[in-house]
Amino acid sequence: MLRRRTLVYVSVVLVVGWLTFLTISTGRAPDPGAASPHELAETFERSLRDRDAETLGRMIDLPFSEQAAFAEGYLEELSRVDASEISVALDGGQPPSVSVRVATGDGRTIEYRQRIGSSGDRWKISLVPAL
Incomplete structure (x- = not known):
């Protein structure tokens, strides 16, 4: 007993x-996201360069349960193209966005815009295309 x-x-x-x-x-x-668009661009760039899926996931405007898988897939794609140089710059246009520039292992340069948005006082990367 x-x-x-x-x-x-x-x-x-x-x-x-x-x-x-x-x-x-x-x-x-x-807290998810960043306090300002400038901080978001810096953190996004650092997470891509460092291949930091946890930080990248917090910057993406997705439900918490989907952030890790999306971030890991995003970083796997960067590894697949052997991304060596990555830069992110805040665009001043509307809708607000960041420009991402990636130098690949085979000498190509890939450039794309990623829309950003705010929810309350936090800024996140949006998956809505910046057209």
Whole structure:
């Protein structure tokens, strides 16, 4: 009987400890997006250069559950083309966007615009094309 009570007690302590850990670690997660368009462009460029899927995912305007998979796929594509030089510049036009320039391993340069938008006071990369 004592053994069973000890087992129950240890199990409860482990579950409470695990839930406490999850609560604390989730509460420390940085806010998604960036505080300004300029900060967004800088963070986007750094996450592409460093192949940082976690940071890139937080910059994308997607539900949290889809951010990691999208960011990993985006970075895999950069690896596939052997992207060596990556630059991101904030465009001043409307709708607001960033220009991305990628030098590939075979000597090509790929350039594209990525639309950005704000939700409240946070800016994110939008997946709506910047036409």
